[in-house]
Amino acid sequence: MPTNAADDDILFTPFQAGELTLPNRIVLAPLTRSRAGQPGNVPTALNAEYYAQRAGAGLIIAEATNISEIGTGYALTPGIYTDAQVAGWRLVTDAVHAAGGRIVLQLWHCGRMSHESLHPGRPPVAPSEGLCNSCQVFLVDEHGRGGRSPVSPPKAMTTAEIRDTIADYATAARSAMAAGFDGVEVHSANGYLLHQFLASNTNRRDDEYGGDVQGRTRLLFEVMDAVLGEVPAARVGIRLAPLFGQNDIADANPAETFGHVSDHLDGLGIAYLHVADTDVMAGAAPKMEQMLDFTRGRFGGAVMLNGAYDPERARAAVNNGDGDIVAFGRLYLANPDLPERIRRGGPYNEPNPATFYGGGAEGYTDYPSLEV
Numbered sequence: 001m002p003t004n005a006a007d008d009d010i011l012f013t014p015f016q017a018g019e020l021t022l023p024n025r026i027v028l029a030p031l032t033r034s035r036a037g038q039p040g041n042v043p044t045a046l047n048a049e050y051y052a053q054r055a056g057a058g059l060i061i062a063e064a065t066n067i068s069e070i071g072t073g074y075a076l077t078p079g080i081y082t083d084a085q086v087a088g089w090r091l092v093t094d095a096v097h098a099a100g101g102r103i104v105l106q107l108w109h110c111g112r113m114s115h116e117s118l119h120p121g122r123p124p125v126a127p128s129e130g131l132c133n134s135c136q137v138f139l140v141d142e143h144g145r146g147g148r149s150p151v152s153p154p155k156a157m158t159t160a161e162i163r164d165t166i167a168d169y170a171t172a173a174r175s176a177m178a179a180g181f182d183g184v185e186v187h188s189a190n191g192y193l194l195h196q197f198l199a200s201n202t203n204r205r206d207d208e209y210g211g212d213v214q215g216r217t218r219l220l221f222e223v224m225d226a227v228l229g230e231v232p233a234a235r236v237g238i239r240l241a242p243l244f245g246q247n248d249i250a251d252a253n254p255a256e257t258f259g260h261v262s263d264h265l266d267g268l269g270i271a272y273l274h275v276a277d278t279d280v281m282a283g284a285a286p287k288m289e290q291m292l293d294f295t296r297g298r299f300g301g302a303v304m305l306n307g308a309y310d311p312e313r314a315r316a317a318v319n320n321g322d323g324d325i326v327a328f329g330r331l332y333l334a335n336p337d338l339p340e341r342i343r344r345g346g347p348y349n350e351p352n353p354a355t356f357y358g359g360g361a362e363g364y365t366d367y368p369s370l371e372v
């Protein structure tokens, strides 16, 4: 087998993230693929095959997964709040473990990024009222055809609904461990519920969950406490996207907000902080250096980097200490054997955006691996 210069490649050195032992620094980024089994948004054998194909990763972060029906914002996305979903995820975790991999589950509540048809009779919930005119989610029509649609107007959460949501995170975290995951990642990025509470323009509450940075970060911190009540801290990660500028998220002072969040996370003993530069997907120039000032600079634990990393940039970022591990999204989506391809210096399959969301095996489990 050709090995080229990988023997001294830092991406192939092991890394310990809390209790997660990674044999390499290459992570599968969380990727929604909208292929959960219906009815019930239940993971299937096809989903298990997709993840097992990628078990060569140092760590797999499974796609964003709904902690509750009301937290669901996109069609055909899996949940972790019914017994059938837990059993479906067990197929996935067993397949990944049998293939020698490690997998954590990304816990998701979409908040206002949602449509009422996904939870009939109940509007999406958000920190505050106000329709996001530019926000769209993935829905399917009565013929099963998928596409982007505008979101529905949200209602502002009551204090009781906030308490229920925190309890839903705890239940979901417990269920993830029951389903055989090695840990969980709290999704506090990309303009979803927890990010909507953090950002000053989307959180206009005047109770203890809004206002100044203490108020706007309160829900996230209470969610972290709830999750840490169910899963050892050293198996919990969190994803932040501090300079995310889409879906009408515009924090007046991200350095203050995310500096405060990073200070708090520093005291929790979690497995890793995942810093995502998601705007690169919309063609923006990388903003990672700026974000690391008020995240990595304030957080002493393991840092995962993501956003338009190719192997060369990833290697440089780990070598220069920007981060410890690197998550690859689109590149890993299209290359099930990504670590082996990096080891050999390529070549790489190109991702096909037309098959990102919805459908079956095409564009999902049929990207070829290299011949061994």
Ligand SMILES: Cc1cc2nc3c(=O)[nH]c(=O)nc-3n(C[C@H](O)[C@H](O)[C@H](O)COP(=O)(O)O)c2cc1C
Pocket: 029, 030, 031, 032, 033, 063, 064, 106, 187, 189, 190, 239, 276, 277, 278, 280, 281, 306, 307, 308, 309, 327, 328, 329, 330, 331, 356, 357
């Ligand atoms: C098809 C697709 C689905 C995604 N789903 C998620 C998701 O479920 N959770 C999440 O945090 N980010 C999600 N993202 C963002 C990716 O994790 C990642 O941040 C983004 O692709 C940029 O990294 P890359 O340049 O390596 O692709 C998704 C991206 C793509 C392309």
